[in-house]
Amino acid sequence: MKDSFRTDAVSRRTFVTGLGAGALLLGLPHSSHPNSPTASATTLRGNHFDLSIGYRQVNLTGRERQALTINGSLPGPILRWREGETVTLNVHNQLPDKSSLHWHGVRVPSDMDGEPGLSFSGIQPGQTFRYRFPLRQSGTYWYHSQSGFQQQLGLIGAIVIDPISPEPFSYERDYVVVLSDWSDESPQTIYTHLKKDPDYYNRQQRTATDLWREVRTKGVARTWRDRHQWNWKQLSDRNISQVTGETYTYLINGHTPDTNWTALFKPGERVRLRLINAASMTLFDLRIPGLKMKVVAADGQNVEPVSVDEIRIGSGETYDIIVEPESEQAYSIFAQSMDRSGYARGTLTGDIRLSAEIPAMDHRPVLTRQDLGLGRKTEETDTHFKTTQTAHTEKHSYLPDATEGGWFYGNLAAAGLGSNSPIIHQPSESGFRVDHRALTPANGISDPGVGLRNHKHRYNRRVLTYSDLRSNKPTQDQREPQRELQLHLTGNYERYLWSINGEKFRDASPLLFRHQERLRITLVNDTTLPQPMHLHGFWSELETGDGEYLPRKHTVIAQPGSSISYLVSADTYGRWALHSQMLYQRPGMYREVRIV
Amino acid sequence: MFKNISGIAATLWLLAAQASYGQSEPQHQHHSYQSSGEDNEEEPMAEVSLDYVELRGDNGGEIEGDFSYGGEQNKFVAEVDYERSSGEIEKNELWALYSRAISANWNFLIGIRHDFNLETTSRNWAAVGITGESPYKFEMDAVFFYGEHGSTAFRLEGEYEIKLAQDWNLVPRIELNFFGQNDEARGSGSGLSEAEVGFRLMYEVTRKFSPYIGVHYEREVGNAADFAREEGEDVDSTVWVLGFRAWF
Numbered sequence A: 001m002k003d004s005f006r007t008d009a010v011s012r013r014t015f016v017t018g019l020g021a022g023a024l025l026l027g028l029p030h031s032s033h034p035n036s037p038t039a040s041a042t043t044l045r046g047n048h049f050d051l052s053i054g055y056r057q058v059n060l061t062g063r064e065r066q067a068l069t070i071n072g073s074l075p076g077p078i079l080r081w082r083e084g085e086t087v088t089l090n091v092h093n094q095l096p097d098k099s100s101l102h103w104h105g106v107r108v109p110s111d112m113d114g115e116p117g118l119s120f121s122g123i124q125p126g127q128t129f130r131y132r133f134p135l136r137q138s139g140t141y142w143y144h145s146q147s148g149f150q151q152q153l154g155l156i157g158a159i160v161i162d163p164i165s166p167e168p169f170s171y172e173r174d175y176v177v178v179l180s181d182w183s184d185e186s187p188q189t190i191y192t193h194l195k196k197d198p199d200y201y202n203r204q205q206r207t208a209t210d211l212w213r214e215v216r217t218k219g220v221a222r223t224w225r226d227r228h229q230w231n232w233k234q235l236s237d238r239n240i241s242q243v244t245g246e247t248y249t250y251l252i253n254g255h256t257p258d259t260n261w262t263a264l265f266k267p268g269e270r271v272r273l274r275l276i277n278a279a280s281m282t283l284f285d286l287r288i289p290g291l292k293m294k295v296v297a298a299d300g301q302n303v304e305p306v307s308v309d310e311i312r313i314g315s316g317e318t319y320d321i322i323v324e325p326e327s328e329q330a331y332s333i334f335a336q337s338m339d340r341s342g343y344a345r346g347t348l349t350g351d352i353r354l355s356a357e358i359p360a361m362d363h364r365p366v367l368t369r370q371d372l373g374l375g376r377k378t379e380e381t382d383t384h385f386k387t388t389q390t391a392h393t394e395k396h397s398y399l400p401d402a403t404e405g406g407w408f409y410g411n412l413a414a415a416g417l418g419s420n421s422p423i424i425h426q427p428s429e430s431g432f433r434v435d436h437r438a439l440t441p442a443n444g445i446s447d448p449g450v451g452l453r454n455h456k457h458r459y460n461r462r463v464l465t466y467s468d469l470r471s472n473k474p475t476q477d478q479r480e481p482q483r484e485l486q487l488h489l490t491g492n493y494e495r496y497l498w499s500i501n502g503e504k505f506r507d508a509s510p511l512l513f514r515h516q517e518r519l520r521i522t523l524v525n526d527t528t529l530p531q532p533m534h535l536h537g538f539w540s541e542l543e544t545g546d547g548e549y550l551p552r553k554h555t556v557i558a559q560p561g562s563s564i565s566y567l568v569s570a571d572t573y574g575r576w577a578l579h580s581q582m583l584y585q586r587p588g589m590y591r592e593v594r595i596v
Numbered sequence B: 001m002f003k004n005i006s007g008i009a010a011t012l013w014l015l016a017a018q019a020s021y022g023q024s025e026p027q028h029q030h031h032s033y034q035s036s037g038e039d040n041e042e043e044p045m046a047e048v049s050l051d052y053v054e055l056r057g058d059n060g061g062e063i064e065g066d067f068s069y070g071g072e073q074n075k076f077v078a079e080v081d082y083e084r085s086s087g088e089i090e091k092n093e094l095w096a097l098y099s100r101a102i103s104a105n106w107n108f109l110i111g112i113r114h115d116f117n118l119e120t121t122s123r124n125w126a127a128v129g130i131t132g133e134s135p136y137k138f139e140m141d142a143v144f145f146y147g148e149h150g151s152t153a154f155r156l157e158g159e160y161e162i163k164l165a166q167d168w169n170l171v172p173r174i175e176l177n178f179f180g181q182n183d184e185a186r187g188s189g190s191g192l193s194e195a196e197v198g199f200r201l202m203y204e205v206t207r208k209f210s211p212y213i214g215v216h217y218e219r220e221v222g223n224a225a226d227f228a229r230e231e232g233e234d235v236d237s238t239v240w241v242l243g244f245r246a247w248f
């Protein structure tokens, strides 16, 4: 039953969206843009696809700009695949520059991964590259260019892989919600601005007024103490996002908040929304005021359903949610950027003429001691967040043996529990590339993240955390990790240099994993910014404490000043990438993973 | 004498290169198969920064700025510092420097400074120093100079940015000049010779352009003050300034 409904919804959408995208691409001003209720990118189905990477003039903000498009649409078409089939994609590059498409989260042979320089040499101008791979998974994924900063200009699109076996949940409507960040400035300009003035887009800096207010409420001594660590390290607790609403317009399925992407439902229907954060530099906090969101999949993989009010989606991550609107009213799909400098907005409505009120943005976050990597020692004032890691360390009276390069052997914590290894900063972390090291990083697994830690108390909203995620199927690989790799995410904010273990990609050796080995990766985030880290080629099985049902992800947010662990089964030969999904940090915060 | 300067410069250069080698270079071999990843290559970047372009009082002014070009760690810097007060040129300097990042917040500098003909004649200095940001975000430059006939000098500059609002900054600035010996012709005395203190209120029209107004105070100290008094000149002066800061 649900399948027929879904097919119906999809075909209708396919038909209307061509219109929406066409209007967008003709560069019509917003006012004359037809607010088509189901406008979105077209959906391409089957197992053989012809995709053409090109450019078009668009007008998203009132100014004509050139965007990169796939088959003329921004974002690119939704690719609807079916598990068990082998898909062939002929990708033709019409750009004057090299390009590529990477299938984010789809487990493909290494040479089909679309990672320039690792798995292939990129698609030359005028050339066609044929991707061909079998689909051994189902769920919601996405694709993007991995060449230069092309992703920022619109080379993104959704992938939906329908499962062979029935899904453990049902729904009557199925919509893709692609979140992205658009700028009228060229990506190279943004990058240059960040390099020359990392605070270029930050309009939420500390001011004398704040200081005065703080001194009045807390007194001089306490204010001094609270600020001392930040001032001493030349860091700012107001440094939430690097590129902000100052330049970004946040989009849902290519629509600005004004053009309001709209999806329809009938009262009583269950609506599945496939949330994809395809933004270059933005973490979104998404909610639908008035509706509970039942999370049924994370990064394409089904989880035990969990009902929440709010989800932080790091760039690269996807979540599938089901909502059940009961009356014919309209609801806002409201995704504010983490720093509250702007939002993406769409509408879910029972009546095409209705749109819902756009909620006010939440309070602006300020970083805490925990984000500075001092999270494990003191009592948490701003959070009700358990430091599970401390508990582990107590259980294991002896620690694993460390050797060079962050590898640990023997006495590792049991699968699922996360790392019990001591935090060891590598000697390479002391150069000019690294401005800060987390001394006592907290475990980030149950941390909702910067600015969300008190949302229960403040707004009575339940925010999803990684520890809420529980796979709906038992962990496939039940082996204990044989080795553990501790990687430190490092950077120098003022110089705008990013690295792993203090080494930029070009200077670092590849990480060598043995074929078929089960290993643990622990990310220690020495920066004060959340880092959504994407591992190509394998599942990252988050160690949530329950080893039997580890949730599988492809992109994992390492919270600032925190550590997080996941297990990897190195089952596919080849050369892969592990990198930050933050576009302008990616050149440095990047490693090759090689399976030998 | 020039041989002498270049010898010292070369030695310092080598010392700096070696001191920073240990901590900043990766400990292992570079692998040839990594010539891939062309999309991850950092390109050198050029920046022009005009820190102070201003009128001072009735008959003075300053232009201080630099051009830099380079990569993540190594840069070439050309710097200009021109200052005029009471109708006389006080500074007319052109610098050529090599700058190397040596820690998270500090750069090492080495190069030459050329002073264009002041009242006497042009002269060259070898310059070596550091520039960067101290804890609590004080921006500082400290440069030591070695010139002809064994003359020495030291300049310490500090600046702090107080954010009054998102686009309003109050910027106190201090500059101290020290000399190794008296130089009556130039009016500089041994020890601390002159001190400048200023406050500028800047408004960011854009991130790249901030006009400002402010007040600038300067004073000759010690022997330099005596020389000034002998010449019948003022020992100190306070003037209004009007100018802008820009970068691109």
Ligand SMILES: [Cu+2]
Binding pocket: A424, A425, A426, A429, A437, A438, A488, A489, A524, A526
């Ligand atoms: Cu570290």
